[in-house]
Amino acid sequence: MKKSLYIFNPGRMSRQDNTLKYTAYDEEGAEGQTKFLPIENVADLYVFGSLDANSALYNFLGKNGVSVHFFDYYEHYTGSFMAKEYLLAGRLQVAQTGHYTSLKKRLVVARKLVEGAAFNLLKNLRYYQGRGRQVAEEIAQIELYVSGLPYATTIAELMGYEGNIRQTYYRCFEQLVNVPGFTFSSRSTQPPQNELNALLSFGNMLCYAACLSQIYHTQLNPTISFLHEPGSRRFSLALDLAEIFKPLLVDRTIFRLLNKKEIQPRDFVRELDGCLLKEAGRKTFVRVFEERLKETIQHRRLNRSVSYQHLIKLECYKLTKHLLNMEEYQPFKAWW
Amino acid sequence: MRPITATLINLYHICHRELWLHAHEVRMEFFSDAVQDGKQLHETAYPQRADRNREIMLGGSKIDFYDPKTKVVHEIKRGNKAEQAHVAQVKYYLWLLEQHGAPGATGLLEYPRLRQTQKVELLPEDYAAIAAWEADIRCIVESEQCPPVINKPFCKQCSYYELCYVDE
Ligand code: SF4
Numbered sequence: 143m144k145k146s147l148y149i150f151n152p153g154r155m156s157r158q159d160n161t162l163k164y165t166a167y168d169e170e171g172a173e174g175q176t177k178f179l180p181i182e183n184v185a186d187l188y189v190f191g192s193l194d195a196n197s198a199l200y201n202f203l204g205k206n207g208v209s210v211h212f213f214d215y216y217e218h219y220t221g222s223f224m225a226k227e228y229l230l231a232g233r234l235q236v237a238q239t240g241h242y243t244s245l246k247k248r249l250v251v252a253r254k255l256v257e258g259a260a261f262n263l264l265k266n267l268r269y270y271q272g273r274g275r276q277v278a279e280e281i282a283q284i285e286l287y288v289s290g291l292p293y294a295t296t297i298a299e300l301m302g303y304e305g306n307i308r309q310t311y312y313r314c315f316e317q318l319v320n321v322p323g324f325t326f327s328s329r330s331t332q333p334p335q336n337e338l339n340a341l342l343s344f345g346n347m348l349c350y351a352a353c354l355s356q357i358y359h360t361q362l363n364p365t366i367s368f369l370h371e372p373g374s375r376r377f378s379l380a381l382d383l384a385e386i387f388k389p390l391l392v393d394r395t396i397f398r399l400l401n402k403k404e405i406q407p408r409d410f411v412r413e414l415d416g417c418l419l420k421e422a423g424r425k426t427f428v429r430v431f432e433e434r435l436k437e438t439i440q441h442r443r444l445n446r447s448v449s450y451q452h453l454i455k456l457e458c459y460k461l462t463k464h465l466l467n468m469e470e471y472q473p474f475k476a477w478w
Numbered sequence: 479m480r481p482i483t484a485t486l487i488n489l490y491h492i493c494h495r496e497l498w499l500h501a502h503e504v505r506m507e508f509f510s511d512a513v514q515d516g517k518q519l520h521e522t523a524y525p526q527r528a529d530r531n532r533e534i535m536l537g538g539s540k541i542d543f544y545d546p547k548t549k550v551v552h553e554i555k556r557g558n559k560a561e562q563a564h565v566a567q568v569k570y571y572l573w574l575l576e577q578h579g580a581p582g583a584t585g586l587l588e589y590p591r592l593r594q595t596q597k598v599e600l601l602p603e604d605y606a607a608i609a610a611w612e613a614d615i616r617c618i619v620e621s622e623q624c625p626p627v628i629n630k631p632f633c634k635q636c637s638y639y640e641l642c643y644v645d646e
Contacts, residue, residue, distance in 0.1 A: 233502040361504060443645050459641040462504065468624045472646035 144185035146355070148428050150421060154194040157202040181206045186355050188348075189213065190424070209358055211351050219347050222377070224358060237465040238366045249300070251368040251464065251471060252382075253291055256304045258473025259385040260288045263311045265476050266389050266397075270318050277314045284310050300369065304385070319400045323407040333416025340410060340417045341399070344424065345392035346384065348431050353387065353454055354380040360458040362465075383457055386473055391450060395431050404430065442477060482612050484539040487570040490615050491563035492632070494625040499638055501619040506637040536574040544575075549583040551575070557592040560632070565598055566611070572600040573608050 149155075153166040154173075161178045168174045181202070187210040200223060203210060210223040241247040264284055267277045287307050294300045312329050315338055324337050334340040354377050357364045367378035369385065399405040409423030419427065435451040448456065457474050464471035489497040499505075531543040531552065543552035551571045555564050568585035575583045585598035618625060627633070627642045636642070 234504060441644075444640060444643055456640060456644045459644050460646075462641065466502070466504070466624060467622065469645070475646065 144183060146185050146188060146352075146432065147179070148188045148190065149193060150190045150425065152191045152193070155199055156195065157199050162199075181208065184208050186211065188351060209355065211354065213347065219350060222354065234361050234462060234465060235363055237467075238363055241465050242366050242368060242372065245297075248297065248368050249294070251461070252297055252300050253294065254471050254473045255369045255382050255385055256291060256300055256307070257288065258475060259304065259389070260284060260291075260307050261473070261475045262386060262389040263307070263393070264288075266318075266393055267311065267314060270314075275314070275317050277317065280310050280314050297369070297371075304369070318397055321400050321403070324400060333413075333418070335415070336417050337407060337410050338396070340419050341396045341405070341427070342392070344419050344427060345396060345431065346388060348428065349384045349388050349392050350380050352391070352435060352451065353383040356451065356454040357383065357458055359455060360462065362458055362461060383454060386457065387450070387454060390476055391431065391434055395427070395434050399427065399430055439478060481538040482615055483537075484541075484567050484570045484574070486615050486619075487608075487611055488560075488563045488567040490611055490618075491566045492560050493628050493630075493636070494618050495627060495642065496636065496638055497615065498618055498621070498624045499641075502624075504641075506641065536571075536578050539571070539574055541571050541575075544583075546580075549580070551583055551585040552588060553585060554588045554590060557589040557594070561587075561596075565596070568598040569600055569604050570608060570611075572598070573604070576600070 149164070151166045152171075153164055156163050158178070160182075161180055162184065163176060163178055165176045166174045184206075186208055187203075189210060190213050200210075203223070204225040207225045209225055212220045212222065214220050241251060264281060267281050267284075271277050271281065284307050287303050287310070291300070291303055294303060309329065316325060319338065329342065330336075330339050331343055334343045354364060357377070357379055362379060364377035364379045366372055367382045370378045370381040372378050404426055405419075405423050409420050409426070411418050411420055436449050438447040438449045439453075440446075441448045441456075444456075453474055460469075460471050460474075463469040486497060486501060489500055530547070531545050534541050534544050541551055542554070544550070545552070551568060553564065553568050553571070564587050568587055572583050572585055575581070583600075587596040587598055589595070633639050633642065
């Protein structure tokens with residue numbers, strides 16, 4: 143089975159026959175351990191450290207449909223190397239563009255995305271409410287916002303609702319994470335101001351990258367989005383999809399990591415005015431996040447067991463059908 | 479629309495929705511194991527065949543194995559309940575050959591896994607049938623609307639299964 147590779151340490155990657163060869167550099171910059179990986183086992187690469195590579199490697203990766211996503215020191219996504227988009231369908235491209243340029247059509251999709259996201263984050267709140275956390279007020283507040291969604295007539299309005307829903311949701315975080323040493327106050331990015339914010343930024347970025355990878359394996363154009371403005375990031379359709387999956391993939395991972403004390407205050411560094419996850423913490427996060435992506439559920443309709451990662455791809459299929467006027471898009475709502 | 483191909487003829491006999499999706503370039507096969515498997519079947523089933531047979535292109539359709547000496551088209555398939563579609567595809571090859579000035583060819587459908595072969599000939603009544611298939615295919619493909627799912631057991635093996643049946 144194909145796996146995502148995450149590279150945290152500086153090193154050199156090269157091609158050796160049909161295999162990827164990776165040599166890590168040690169602290170002094172000298173070559174250390176070498177690992178070999180058959181290309182057929184690699185789904186995509188996520189590069190956090192500084193990686194030395196040449197165009198022969200990228201040609202090899204491109205031919206094998208392996209994309210590479212890069213992140214800077216602050217773990218911000220900076221860009222991707224995408225293999226040639228051999229799968230883009232002419233007709234679908236036109237349809238996708240049409241659904242973006244017509245406000246009426248765009249609103250339909252954008253609204254569904256916010257609806258799906260709200261449903262899934264409410265699911266998290268209700269789960270914890272069932273375990274005695276006082277979140278009734280926030281749930282009611284979010285439901286109120288959701289009831290306003292059908293009346294939104296502009297994308298800006300929808301984005302406004304989305305922002306309000308999320309803010310209300312984040313207000314509960316300190317309660318959901320019942321661990322001393324983690325305060326939240328409010329969402330802050332660039333840079334995150336405290337530990338919870340650092341985790342959210344890191345997790346959301348992983349979710350974005352996971353969505354991007356799945357979109358890439360379909361024929362949707364990742365640059366044309368509906369809720370987010372195309373161009374807000376290069377592959378803004380991944381931002382759209384990530385909205386739906388963040389509550390299940392990222393937030394649940396964070397609650398687990400903190401409540402089980404797998405990540406602790408000592409896993410962070412506070413620098414100047416920001417807070418960052420240290421390497422050991424990032425590794426733990428990625429491991430649990432990957433486990434989450436691989437976790438399977440029995441799909442009600444398809445009668446097969448599918449992983450969370452695969453759910454993202456199914457979301458792409460549903461969007462495809464919507465864009466081609468085959469079936470109206472219904473966002474994924476966690477049913478269990 | 480682009481020319482009718484043997485692939486479309488084959489799909490037409492399997493599922494009109496699949497035909498529409500394929501013709502609109504919504505493709506899944508690239509990552510599907512079944513297609514990989516089909517490629518392998520070709521490469522491994524008859525390795526020594528390459529010297530006598532030729533691969534030929536006829537107006538957008540590709541015949542993998544054609545023996546110009548004996549005028550036999552070989553089509554290799556896995557046996558999977560779509561035999562009728564396979565026959566239609568081979569008949570179409572024979573018709574194409576005739577259109578391109580090579581009449582009198584016959585076809586051999588081969589199922590190496592089942593150790594079976596089936597002879598296919600172009601019969602007088604097939605000409606009208608092929609014309610009707612083509613007209614029908616044009617009609618389906620040119621429609622704005624994708625045909626509905628067919629809800630057949632076959633769907634479970636189809637590369638479009640998830641696309642077709644996922645709803646929420
Ligand atoms: S899954 Fe069934 S309905 Fe869908 S394209 Fe395949 S055969 Fe046709």
